[in-house]
Amino acid sequence: MPLPHDPLAPAINTAHKWLRAVTDDLGTYDRNFAHRALRAWLHTVRDSVGAxxxxxxxxxxxxLFRGAFYEGWVPDEVPHPHTVESFLTQFAGEAGVSADEAAALLGxxxxxxSRLFSTGQLDRLLAELPAPLRRLLTAELLSSTVATGTDKQGSR
Structure with a gap:
């Protein structure tokens, strides 16, 4: 008798694809570390933009990441005015890394x-942030991809 289809399998598969993209760009096989970094990115950015x-x-x-995104969110308290230092501090604390490591990880x-969100999503998000935070998040490496929308898969 065949096993019944797992209704959560597609959501789990998609989350694994996203996590694999992050592990690849972080240059690690440590999925727990990549998950912490992704979650910290989501929370720090979430707290820096409007509802x-x-x-x-x-x-x-x-x-699955949407649930992590909303965990602990207080919409009435956003956007939180961040300096580069406070942004790095929040990210580093949630990711469990030093402030020195945080900047490279953010980028x-x-x-x-940038390859997972639909075309233009990251542009709109970054446009809401002050220039120093945009530079921090992109590490000045995304200028061609973000500006032109190339290499975007738009997958979820």
Missing amino acids: GTAARLAAQLPE AVTEAL
Whole structure:
């Protein structure tokens, strides 16, 4: 007798694809580390933009990451005014890394997500952030991909 179809399998598969993209860009096989970095990116960025932008961003996420995105969110307290230092501190604390490591990790996670979000999503998100935070998130590496929308898969 065949096993019944797991109704959560598609959501789990999509989450694994996204996590694999992050592990690849971080250059690690440590999925727990990649998950912490992705979750920290989502929370730190979420807290830095308005509720509407955060909701549009969440709509692009796989179901399993959408739950992590909203965990602990207080919409009435956003956007939180971040300096580069406070942004790095929040990210580093949630990712479990040093502030020195945080900047490189932010850029790598952004790079991975730039290929996963639909075309223009990251542009709209970054446009809402102050220029120093945009530079931090992109590590000045995404200028061609974000500006032109190339290499976007638009998958979820």
